[in-house]
Amino acid sequence: MIIAFIGDIVGRPGRKIVKQHLNSIRDEFNIDFVIANSENASHGFGLTMKNSKELFNSGIDLMTGGNHTWDKKDILALLEIEPILRPHNYPSGVHGTGVFKTEINGEKLAILNLMGVYTMPMVTNPFICAKDEVVKLREDGYKNIFIDFHAEATSEKRGLQQMLKGQVSAICGTHTHIGTDDLSIQDDTLYVTDVGLTGCRDNVIGMESTAPIKKFLTGLPAKYDIPNSCKSILQLIVIELNDGKAVDGFKIKVYDEGKPQVVQKAFREN
Numbered sequence: 101m102i103i104a105f106i107g108d109i110v111g112r113p114g115r116k117i118v119k120q121h122l123n124s125i126r127d128e129f130n131i132d133f134v135i136a137n138s139e140n141a142s143h144g145f146g147l148t149m150k151n152s153k154e155l156f157n158s159g160i161d162l163m164t165g166g167n168h169t170w171d172k173k174d175i176l177a178l179l180e181i182e183p184i185l186r187p188h189n190y191p192s193g194v195h196g197t198g199v200f201k202t203e204i205n206g207e208k209l210a211i212l213n214l215m216g217v218y219t220m221p222m223v224t225n226p227f228i229c230a231k232d233e234v235v236k237l238r239e240d241g242y243k244n245i246f247i248d249f250h251a252e253a254t255s256e257k258r259g260l261q262q263m264l265k266g267q268v269s270a271i272c273g274t275h276t277h278i279g280t281d282d283l284s285i286q287d288d289t290l291y292v293t294d295v296g297l298t299g300c301r302d303n304v305i306g307m308e309s310t311a312p313i314k315k316f317l318t319g320l321p322a323k324y325d326i327p328n329s330c331k332s333i334l335q336l337i338v339i340e341l342n343d344g345k346a347v348d349g350f351k352i353k354v355y356d357e358g359k360p361q362v363v364q365k366a367f368r369e370n
């Protein structure tokens with residue numbers, strides 16, 4: 101089975117470049133299932149009903165979230181009716197779930213969405229949550245397990261990788277919006293600290309630069325906005341899975357109207 105993961109899709113420019121390129125990338129690389137983090141898909145903050153439809157129609161099968169999941173009120177209904185996850189380590193009783201189970205060509209696949217702790221809302225311990233959930237999934241016969249770990253701290257992401265390598269198929273980081281170059285496979289688990297955003301690339305993490313610069317210069321709050329026009333990027337990780345193991349992985353980037361380029365192959369650590 102071949103799955104793909106797109107990191108944080110930011111605003112209309114992010115949705116637009118996904119719409120332009122994703123279906124042809126799916127065909128070219130024989131991708132069976134596409135996961136994407138949509139916490140910033142609607143004007144940078146949250147996800148609306150309309151934009152979720154647009155993204156599902158663009159070739160995405162399942163969406164994950166993070167600290168911005170709750171920014172648009174539509175999410176409460178969306179979590180009930182659509183294949184959309186929020187981090188699993190929110191306390192029990194919170195809307196939605198962070199686990200999705202499916203079957204692709206007769207093979208079971210589970211997706212787990214988690215959120216880190218450093219600079220994040222108060223959630224339960226993601227490491228204990230991950231450990232418990234992976235045990236449950238494996239007992240239920242799910243060997244193909246993909247994790248979106250939405251976290252600020254690189255140390256938390258590396259910690260999860262070291263704790264779960266060999267037990268899950270892939271751990272891909274999101275939230276920082278800046279892609280890292282450490283795509284690797286260790287003990288059959290694919291890992292990257294952050295996939296990087298899909299959206300505007302010539303500003304501050306997908307947002308128009310004026311407000312963040314003002315905030316950094318003064319310490320005062322500023323209203324962040326998506327640029328009206330920008331240079332855009334689509335970034336995704338493609339992962340080939342076999343019996344729960346990541347056997348191959350690579351990163352694809354598309355700049356603006358250009359062609360998809362394989363920019364990095366996962367380095368095999370052993």
Ligand SMILES: [Fe+2]
Nearest residue numbers: 108139140275
């Ligand atoms: Fe984000």
Ligand SMILES: [Fe+2]
Nearest residue numbers: 166167168275
């Ligand atoms: Fe985030």
